[in-house]
Amino acid sequence: MIKTVENDVMKLNLEDDLIAKNVKTLNMKLMDMMDEFDDVSEVVLDMATVKNIDSVGVTFVINLYKKVSDTGGNFRVVHSSEDIRQLFKLMKLEDFFDL
Amino acid sequence: MAYTVLIADDVRMNRTLLIDILKKKVEELIFLEAANGAEVLELLENNEVDLIILDLIMPVMDGYQVLNTLKKSEAFANIPIIVNSAIHEIHSIEETLKAGATDYFTKPLSPDDMEIILPLKVKNSIRMYEQQKTIKRYNDMTVEEIENATQFQKVMLPKSKNFTDVDLFIRFEPCIGIGGDFFDCVEINGKTWFMIADVTGHGIAASMASSMVKILFRTSLQHGDMTPGAVLTHINNNIFDFMDYSGMMVNNYTTFTGFVGCIYKDILTFSNAGQPYPVLYRNDIDKTIVLEESGPLVGAFENLHYEEHAMTIHHDDTLLLYTDGIFCNGQKSDFANWPMVHEYLSKNGHQLKGREEDFLDHMYWFFHMMLNTNEEDRFEDDVALMLIRKK
Numbered sequence: 001m002i003k004t005v006e007n008d009v010m011k012l013n014l015e016d017d018l019i020a021k022n023v024k025t026l027n028m029k030l031m032d033m034m035d036e037f038d039d040v041s042e043v044v045l046d047m048a049t050v051k052n053i054d055s056v057g058v059t060f061v062i063n064l065y066k067k068v069s070d071t072g073g074n075f076r077v078v079h080s081s082e083d084i085r086q087l088f089k090l091m092k093l094e095d096f097f098d099l
Numbered sequence: 100m101a102y103t104v105l106i107a108d109d110v111r112m113n114r115t116l117l118i119d120i121l122k123k124k125v126e127e128l129i130f131l132e133a134a135n136g137a138e139v140l141e142l143l144e145n146n147e148v149d150l151i152i153l154d155l156i157m158p159v160m161d162g163y164q165v166l167n168t169l170k171k172s173e174a175f176a177n178i179p180i181i182v183n184s185a186i187h188e189i190h191s192i193e194e195t196l197k198a199g200a201t202d203y204f205t206k207p208l209s210p211d212d213m214e215i216i217l218p219l220k221v222k223n224s225i226r227m228y229e230q231q232k233t234i235k236r237y238n239d240m241t242v243e244e245i246e247n248a249t250q251f252q253k254v255m256l257p258k259s260k261n262f263t264d265v266d267l268f269i270r271f272e273p274c275i276g277i278g279g280d281f282f283d284c285v286e287i288n289g290k291t292w293f294m295i296a297d298v299t300g301h302g303i304a305a306s307m308a309s310s311m312v313k314i315l316f317r318t319s320l321q322h323g324d325m326t327p328g329a330v331l332t333h334i335n336n337n338i339f340d341f342m343d344y345s346g347m348m349v350n351n352y353t354t355f356t357g358f359v360g361c362i363y364k365d366i367l368t369f370s371n372a373g374q375p376y377p378v379l380y381r382n383d384i385d386k387t388i389v390l391e392e393s394g395p396l397v398g399a400f401e402n403l404h405y406e407e408h409a410m411t412i413h414h415d416d417t418l419l420l421y422t423d424g425i426f427c428n429g430q431k432s433d434f435a436n437w438p439m440v441h442e443y444l445s446k447n448g449h450q451l452k453g454r455e456e457d458f459l460d461h462m463y464w465f466f467h468m469m470l471n472t473n474e475e476d477r478f479e480d481d482v483a484l485m486l487i488r489k490k
Contacts, residue, residue, distance in 0.1 A: 020300060055297070055299040055300060055354075055356075056299055056300055058299075058396070059299055059354050059396075059399065062354075062396070062399045062400075066400075090373060090375075090393050091356075091373040091393070091394075091395055091396050092373075092393060092394050092395045093395070095395070096395075096400070
């Protein structure tokens with residue numbers, strides 16, 4: 001996961017599929033950068049490279065959304081595939097953040 | 100801890116030499132001696148042996164025979180064997196190592212062999228065998244625990260059964276014996292309640308969570324006039340009341356998709372929390388209806404209110420509910436295949452009545468076929484299928 005911060009916005013670019021075996025590492029990276037959520041107004045998760053996602057991957061996105069929301073920031077997901085967007089809509093995630 | 104080394108050599112002097120060397124260089128060894136292969140087998144029957152140092156040329160039964168016999172034996176196959184032979188030919192060395200010997204060294208022993216190499220080979224072999232036994236012990240414990248948990252889960256989940264208003268047919272295939280898929284069906288005060296859920300991940304943690312879902316489902320039904328939406332809301336609230344995820348980055352353990360339905364007379368009410376859309380087969384018109392309503396995952400967000408929906412259900416209508424077993428392994432953009440499930444039921448729904456168990460078998464294998472498009476795509480998630488037919 002590559003992090004860039006520009007104009008008060010943190011962008012997180014995922015580099016691999018969002019599945020259980022990758023999520024553990026992603027969570028550790030997230031732990032290290034959580035304090036930085038206070039310093040930005042928005043966190044954007046770029047899922048352009050994500051082809052597959054599993055239930056653990058979905059909870060990663062939800063947890064990230066909740067951590068950002070807790071600090072008062074805005075969260076959104078960009079460049080997700082149509083399939084992933086459909087899945088997120090099935091789970092009504094669009095009610096919580098922009099897809 | 101003492102380890103037992105069995106030294107097999109028909110020449111007493113050779114055995115004594117090896118014992119003298121090892122006594123000086125390796126601590127806590129106990130020695131057994133055999134003058135031929137038959138004595139090796141006899142000693143193994145009555146002693147716990149951690150290493151065999153084996154001569155090849157011996158009377159009665161030679162070293163090759165001993166090696167081959169032990170490697171075929173379930174009880175003794177893993178005992179490390181170091182061959183100690185006067186045979187220098189590479190063919191002999193190759194054959195014994197191929198047959199499963201841990202190592203090979205040749206007689207007569209050089210000073211370096213005696214001082215350094217032989218003691219180190221003995222130590223390494225014993226250490227590896229000890230590690231192997233530890234792994235086996237933990238593996239046996241894990242298998243036993245999973246078997247116990249599997250039995251428990253079998254008790255917890257309902258079987259195919261005839262209720263007053265519906266017939267229930269189920270098929271459950273957890274990927275490691277236990278899993279996070281949950282389903283239940285119960286009659287209370289003339290209403291048939293049912294639930295299907297798929298806990299995040301799979302394995303032991305997911306099965307523990309699914310046990311909790313069962314209790315939350317059943318206890319929520321004891322609260323007066325519940326509705327499916329109220330049940331999901333109640334369960335969601337309880338999860339946040341009961342669980343303490345403080346200090347943890349993630350909540351992966353008690354998050355799940357779930358569908359709760361209730362059949363009372365000719366009305367089906369339901370509420371969906373991210374489950375793949377169930378499909379209702381309408382027997383009278385030979386058509387399927389997809390129940391395209393949904394809501395957020397249970398256990399993901401606090402203070403949710405789950406919506407519910409209602410529709411009529413007729414005699415011999417059949418509702419198919421399933422945990423996908425596909426989305427959860429992340430091996431494909433699986434959700435795109437849900438329409439295939441609906442299509443399958445559309446084509447085969449008319450064959451359902453009286454052949455429900457066969458239908459579930461076919462459905463299960465259909466799931467495999469959807470996913471296993473090549474050798475690398477292994478189907479590795481729990482699958483639960485549930486058919487409910489209105490009487």
